[in-house]
Amino acid sequence: MFHKVVKADEVEDRAMMAFIVGGWPVLVTRDEGTLHAVINRCSHAAAQLAPDGRVRRGAVMCPLHGARFKLENGECMGAAGYKPLKVFDLRETEDGWVEVAVPEEAPGAEHLPVKPLG
Numbered sequence: 001m002f003h004k005v006v007k008a009d010e011v012e013d014r015a016m017m018a019f020i021v022g023g024w025p026v027l028v029t030r031d032e033g034t035l036h037a038v039i040n041r042c043s044h045a046a047a048q049l050a051p052d053g054r055v056r057r058g059a060v061m062c063p064l065h066g067a068r069f070k071l072e073n074g075e076c077m078g079a080a081g082y083k084p085l086k087v088f089d090l091r092e093t094e095d096g097w098v099e100v101a102v103p104e105e106a107p108g109a110e111h112l113p114v115k116p117l118g
């Protein structure tokens with residue numbers, strides 16, 4: 001189901017915009033003109049990618065240990081081999097809104113891992 005998230009003209013190139021959409025943490029960004037939405041949690045150790053990560057040349061870099069993931073399909077780049085990021089469908093409405101589709105059900109532990117205490 002698509003949710004209205006942000007006006008498209010507010011998403012600047014390489015923006016790191018964090019939202020909660022239907023209970024899901026979502027990063028919305030733009031890379032060389034193209035809008036993208038991916039989960040705002042690194043698949044390595046669950047760091048938030050926005051606002052402190054960076055977008056460059058089609059990939060988002062995690063601020064914690066520097067893993068890079070392709071915005072197009074979430075694939076982890078380089079040798080790290082972490083699980084891909086979840087990618088959300090995104091569309092731009094005629095009146096200029098970015099809409100993002102997230103699953104109906106709230107994210108489970110496989111999407112929002114937490115570190116054990118102690």
Ligand code: FES
Nearest residue numbers: 042044045062065
């Ligand atoms: S938490 Fe993102 S690279 Fe380690």
